Amino acid sequence: DADVTQTPRNRITKTGKRIMLECSQTKGHDRMYWYRQDPGLGLRLIYYSFDVKDINKGEISDGYSVSRQAQAKFSLSLESAIPNQTALYFCATSASRAHEQYFGPGTRLTVT
Amino acid sequence: GENVEQHPSTLSVQEGDSAVIKCTYSDSASNYFPWYKQELGKGPQLIIDIRSNVGEKKDQRIAVTLNKTAKHFSLHITETQPEDSAVYFCAASLGGYQKVTFGTGTKLQVIP
Secondary structure, X not given: OOOEEEEOOEEEEOOOOOXXXXXXXXOOOOEEEEEEEEOOOEEEEEEEEEEOOEEEEOOOOOOEEEEXXXXXXXXXXXXXXXXXXXXXXXXXXXXXXXXXOEEOOOEEEEEO | XXXXXXXXXXXXXXXXXXXXXXXXXXXXXXXXXXXXXXXOOOOOEEEEEEEOOOOEEEXXXXXXEEEOOOXXXXXXXXXXXXXXXXXXXXXXXXXXXXXXXXXXXXXXXXXX
């Protein structure tokens, strides 16, 4: 089984809808991250969490919120989806004293 | 904050030729520089990294070089093979296992 899983893998939703993307990991890592990937813009950090009680905004947090329900679970919410939030979203994890990040398979979100 | 620029955005090479991807970073305090490879339909995966106290690092057909003075670092792939076709991301990070800032990505195509 994959160490970092994301659900759903694909989602189409309408403008104004609330949507939640979920991430689970079995690696035992303390740190978790949410990125979005857009063509020509690379990977941009939305939110990150260094432990269950630590949540930090990344470079593009507007329009998003997160919840760290447990060490293994980190959810990303779009309170009112808009078309420019159409993107590929990745969850990643890392150990506290290590640099390497482990990415999930991604969620392709389309907002119409 | 840190800004990482990556060039070129696309690169096509013949199988067996070499490929070079270049990145620059803005924060002279950055001291860790990873490279990630993203295959189609998957999340990025770390392939090699370098720390600021090292000028070059090799791992089989891939190598990374770092010029701290110029704030440049590069990925070199020799004897390219079709399975090297992917999107490659450079990144930079400050010390203390802080979050990383990614470049915009390079889509490498190796033509058989």
